[in-house]
Amino acid sequence: MGQQERMRVGLVYGGKSGEHEVSLSTAFAVMQEFNYDKYEIIPFYITKQGQWRVGDTRHEPFANKEELTLESGEGRTVQAMAMLFANLDRAASGDAVSSGVDVMFPLLHGTYGEDGTIQGLFEMANVPYVGAGVLASATGMDKAVMKQLFTHAGLPQCKYTDFIRVQWEKEQDALLAKMEAELGYPCFVKPANLGSSVGISKARNRQELIEAVQFALRYDRKIVVEEFVDAREIEVSVLGNDEPQGSLPGEIVSSNEFYDYKAKYLDGKSQMVIPAPIEDALLESIRQMAVTAYRAIDGSGLSRVDFFVRRSDMQVFINEVNTLPGFTPFSMYPQMWKESGLPYNELLDRLLQLAMDRFEAKQGLQYENA
Numbered sequence: 001m002g003q004q005e006r007m008r009v010g011l012v013y014g015g016k017s018g019e020h021e022v023s024l025s026t027a028f029a030v031m032q033e034f035n036y037d038k039y040e041i042i043p044f045y046i047t048k049q050g051q052w053r054v055g056d057t058r059h060e061p062f063a064n065k066e067e068l069t070l071e072s073g074e075g076r077t078v079q080a081m082a083m084l085f086a087n088l089d090r091a092a093s094g095d096a097v098s099s100g101v102d103v104m105f106p107l108l109h110g111t112y113g114e115d116g117t118i119q120g121l122f123e124m125a126n127v128p129y130v131g132a133g134v135l136a137s138a139t140g141m142d143k144a145v146m147k148q149l150f151t152h153a154g155l156p157q158c159k160y161t162d163f164i165r166v167q168w169e170k171e172q173d174a175l176l177a178k179m180e181a182e183l184g185y186p187c188f189v190k191p192a193n194l195g196s197s198v199g200i201s202k203a204r205n206r207q208e209l210i211e212a213v214q215f216a217l218r219y220d221r222k223i224v225v226e227e228f229v230d231a232r233e234i235e236v237s238v239l240g241n242d243e244p245q246g247s248l249p250g251e252i253v254s255s256n257e258f259y260d261y262k263a264k265y266l267d268g269k270s271q272m273v274i275p276a277p278i279e280d281a282l283l284e285s286i287r288q289m290a291v292t293a294y295r296a297i298d299g300s301g302l303s304r305v306d307f308f309v310r311r312s313d314m315q316v317f318i319n320e321v322n323t324l325p326g327f328t329p330f331s332m333y334p335q336m337w338k339e340s341g342l343p344y345n346e347l348l349d350r351l352l353q354l355a356m357d358r359f360e361a362k363q364g365l366q367y368e369n370a
Contacts, residue, residue, distance in 0.1 A: 006036075006037075006038060006039050006040045007038065007039050007040075007102045007103065007352065008039075008040055008042060008057070008100075008101045008102045008103075009034070009039050009040070009041050009042065009101065009102065009103055009104075009105050009352065010041075010042045010044050010083070010084070010101035010103070010104040010105065010127075011027060011030065011031065011041050011042070011043050011044065011105050011107065012044040012046065012104060012105065012106045012107060012108060012118070013026065013027035013043075013044070013045060013046070013068065013106075013107045013108060014027075014045045014046040014047060014048070014068075014069075014108070015046045015048075015108040015109075015110070015111075015112055015113045016046070016048060016049070016050045016111065016112050017108070017109060017110030017111040017112055017113055018110060018111075018198060019109035019110040019113075019198075020048050022109050022326075023107055023108055023109050023113070024065055024068055024069075025065065025328065026107045026109070026326070026327050026328055027043075027068055027107045028061075028062065028064075028065040028068060029327075029328035029329060029330075030105075030107060030327060030328070030348075031043075031058070031061040031062060032061045033329060033344055033345060033348065034061075034345075034348065035345055035348075035349075036058075036059050036060060038349075039352075040057050040058065040059055041057070041058040042054065042055070042057050042058070042083065042101055043055040043058060043062075043068065043070060044080055044084075044104075045068060045069055045070045046108070047069075050112075051077055052076075052077050052080040052081060053069075053070040053071065053076045053077060053080060054070070054076055054079050054080035054083060055070045055071075083100055083101060084100075084101070084104070084121075084122075084125045084127060085125045086100035087100045087101065087125055087126055087127040088125065088126050100127075101127065102128070102356075103127070103128040103129065103130065103352055103355050103356060103359075104122050104127055104128070104129040104130070105129070105130045105351075105352070105355075106118055106119075106122075106129060106130065106131060106324070107324075107327065108324070109324060110194065110198075111141075111193070111194070113324065114131075114132075114137055114140065114141060114322075114323055114324035115137055115138055115141040115193065116133075116134040116135070116136075116137035116138035116141070119131070119132070119133055119134045119137050120134050127359075128355045128356050128358070128359035129355055129359075130301055130302075130351045130352060130354070130355045131300070131301040131302060131323060131324060131351075131355075132297075132299055132300055132301055132302075132303065132323040132324070133298070133300055133358075135297075135298055136297045136298045136299045136300065136303075136323055137323050137324075139297045139298075140297055140299075140303065140320075140321050140322065140323035141193050141194075141323075142192055142193050142222070143162075143190060143192045143193070143224045143320060144162040144192045144222055144224055146297060146320060146321065147160060147162075147224070149296045149297055150293060150296060150318055152296070153292055153293065153295075153296040154292075155289060155292060155293055155296070155318045156315070156316060156317050156318065157317050157318055158226050158227050158229050158308065158317045158319075159182060159183055159226070159227040160183070160224055160225060160226040160227065161175075161178060161179060161182065161183065161224075161225050162192060162222060162223060162224045162225070163175055163222070163223055164221050164222050164223070165217055165221045165222075165223075168213060168217070168223070172210075176206060176209065176210070179209065179225055180206070182227075183225060183226070183227040184227065184228075185203065185204050185205055185209075185228075186202050186203060186204045186228040187202075187203050187209065187225055187226060187227055187228055188200060188201070188202055188203075188225065188226045188228060189201050189202075189203055189209065189212035189213055189215075189216050189223065189224075189225050190216060190223070190224045190225070190226070191216045191217075191219040191220035191222070191223065191224075192220050192222035192223060192224050193219075193220045193222065194219050194220055198219060199215065199216045199218065199219040199220070200216070201215055201216065202228070209225075213225075229308050229310050229317065230310065230311050230312065231308035231309055231310045231311060231317070232251055232276075232278075232308070232309045232311060233251065233252040233254065233306065233307070233308065233319075234249050234250070234251050234252075234276050234278070234286055234306075234307045234308075234309050234316075235249065235250050235251075235252060235304055235305065235306050235307070235332055235336070236249045236250075236286060236287055236290035236304070236305045236307070236336070237302070237303075237304055237325075237332070237333045237334075237336040237337050237340075238290050238291060238294045238299065238302065238303050238304070238305055239301075239302055239337065239342075239347075239350060239351075239354075240300075240354065241300045241301070241354055241357060241358050242300075244291050244294050244295065244299065245291070246287040246288070246290045246291050246305075247287075247336040247337050247339070247340040247342075248274060248275040248283070248287075248336055248339050248340045249274075249275060249276045249278070249283050249286050249287060249290075249307075249336070250272055250273060250274035250275065250276055250332055250335065250336045250339075251272070251273045251274075251276035251277065251278075252271075252272060252332070253271040253272075253273060272332055272335060274335055274336055274339040275339065278309065278314075282309075282314060282316070285316065286307055286309075286316055289305075289307070289316065289318060290305035290307075293305050293318055293321050294321065297321055297323075299321065299323065300354070300358055301351060301354050301355065301358075302323075302325070302333065302351060303321050303322060303323045303325070304321070304322045304325035304332065304333045305318070305320075305321050305322075306318075306319040306320050306321075306322065307319055329344045334347055
């Protein structure tokens with residue numbers, strides 16, 4: 001890429017997950033914010049059936065969200081893959097291939113978007129990409145594995161248990177007794193591998209617990225059950241590769257009994273308070289814990305780290321790391337950075353540079369004995 005040339009950013013959105021429409025809204029919002037004097041955008045749309053479509057290079061945003069679905073056709077799908085994997089030719093020629101992209105920017109929420117699968121595709125294509133790598137993405141999606149890493153890092157957590165479908169089918173009575181003894185009621189039941197609070201239920205008795213587990217098993221073979229904590233929900237935006245930084249923490253005041261899919265995306269009544277109205281020393285402690293959690297999953301690029309602060313004694317518990325948080329200009333992640341002194345357009349610049357830095361560092365690694 002010449003010094004005066006615009007960086008070619010492949011924006012990937014849509015996808016096969018249940019958060020397809022959320023991804024379209026995110027992509028449309030992000031496209032409005034790019035500095036088209038510095039970047040040109042190549043839209044990559046993935047249909048709900050998993051078909052890739054690529055649009056013409058954009059030097060301005062789409063006029064409306066409907067245009068994001070691009071035109072259909074097998075040729076466009078072949079061209080999309082050719083443009084992605086054209087970057088493999090860089091190793092032979094030493095130059096960027098004219099038909100390729102400089103960096104991919106995935107805006108895919110949920111399964112096949114933030115679980116490490118598409119990140120693995122980018123690794124195979126040898127193309128830089130924004131956000132967490134394969135391991136951190138997969139770990140960030142699997143709440144059970146994530147919790148094990150938090151334990152190893154010494155981070156405080158709510159009491160929880162996890163199990164898989166076959167255990168539930170064979171040991172239901174024993175699991176129920178264990179959850180009642182260790183977690184009590186009410187408790188929260190979650191699919192281990194799903195984003196945006198889909199499939200989560202609050203159980204107040206044994207019958208509701210059984211129904212909640214059966215409901216969560218529609219979405220995943222692995223289930224996490226957590227104790228209920230009467231708590232405030234505090235979040236931190238983390239940015240960086242090997243030297244990550246945390247933003248000012250913010251607080252979510254949910255419109256619903258808990259911050260579920262409806263409260264996040266549908267009713268528009270939840271509030272964000274930045275910085276969170278908590279004593280300064282505790283805010284700084286949460287900020288540092290967010291960086292610890294980010295490093296625990298080997299994060300890179302960006303993540304939002306979520307905490308509970310128990311109302312009775314202000315005890316902090318880590319909840320989860322979200323490696324591909326909501327990213328419209330009005331989402332919590334960029335809003336926390338805005339209040340920390342980093343506006344949205346500069347945040348985009350930083351994320352793209354972090355992607356390039358990580359890619360260049362990885363190119364220097366050796367994969368065979370000298």
